[in-house]
Amino acid sequence: MSFIQIVQQSLPKLLNGLIVTVYLTLFAAGVGFVLGILLCVGRVYANKFVSFLCVGFIELIRGTPMLVQLFILYYGLPVYGLRLSPLAAALIGFTINSAAYQAEYIRGAIQSIGVGQLRAAHSIGMTKWQAVRLIILPQALRRVIPAWTNEFIYLLKYTSMAYIIGAPEMMAQAKFIASRNFEFFRVYLLTAFIYLSVVWLSAHLFSLLERKLRIPGTIVGER
Numbered sequence: 001m002s003f004i005q006i007v008q009q010s011l012p013k014l015l016n017g018l019i020v021t022v023y024l025t026l027f028a029a030g031v032g033f034v035l036g037i038l039l040c041v042g043r044v045y046a047n048k049f050v051s052f053l054c055v056g057f058i059e060l061i062r063g064t065p066m067l068v069q070l071f072i073l074y075y076g077l078p079v080y081g082l083r084l085s086p087l088a089a090a091l092i093g094f095t096i097n098s099a100a101y102q103a104e105y106i107r108g109a110i111q112s113i114g115v116g117q118l119r120a121a122h123s124i125g126m127t128k129w130q131a132v133r134l135i136i137l138p139q140a141l142r143r144v145i146p147a148w149t150n151e152f153i154y155l156l157k158y159t160s161m162a163y164i165i166g167a168p169e170m171m172a173q174a175k176f177i178a179s180r181n182f183e184f185f186r187v188y189l190l191t192a193f194i195y196l197s198v199v200w201l202s203a204h205l206f207s208l209l210e211r212k213l214r215i216p217g218t219i220v221g222e223r
Contacts, residue, residue: 036102
């Protein structure tokens with residue numbers, strides 16, 4: 001079988017898997033972003049109890065392998081009567097994992113903003129939460145775009161692990177196709193090319209977004 005025939009035979013199924021891969025990535029990155037903001041704000045600005053809970057969650061998720069988290073969600077929860085579909089387990093697993101990492105990226109961006117801005121906000125009568133919402137977070141979220149780009153690309157590639165629990169993403173489709181035609185090298189080579197194309201496109205789009213939202217004066221030599 002020629003490579004062209006393999007492409008013609010495999011591409012429709014791989015593109016179906018790519019739709020699931022992109023859906024997993026967008027959901028985990030988007031919902032994880034919102035949860036990451038809440039975790040970060042809770043860790044940095046809330047009282048000690050809430051901060052302790054946020055730190056505990058972040059360290060628990062960041063300190064355990066993604067694969068273990070997926071196995072607990074898919075194989076462990078049914079023991080307690082909660083059975084998730086492979087896709088639902090993957091969505092939850094990737095989302096909470098991404099939220100923990102994004103919380104740390106946002107915390108780094110917040111800490112790069114001078115404390116003088118918070119004091120200045122207090123001096124004009126703003127509360128702590130008003131200052132965080134209106135002054136600190138808008139700057140931090142623009143500064144975190146490069147790290148968020150890395151997180152998105154990381155997720156895009158890492159969702160291939162979902163095939164282990166049976167989620168029908170692109171890697172699962174590639175494994176299914178290769179196991180039927182025994183063209184493992186060329187099917188996985190085609191799969192790698194599709195991943196590379198999507199990663200390149202994503203990095204290019206986020207680069208454009210970063211330039212559009214860049215805070216003026218943050219690049220050395222910029223006027």
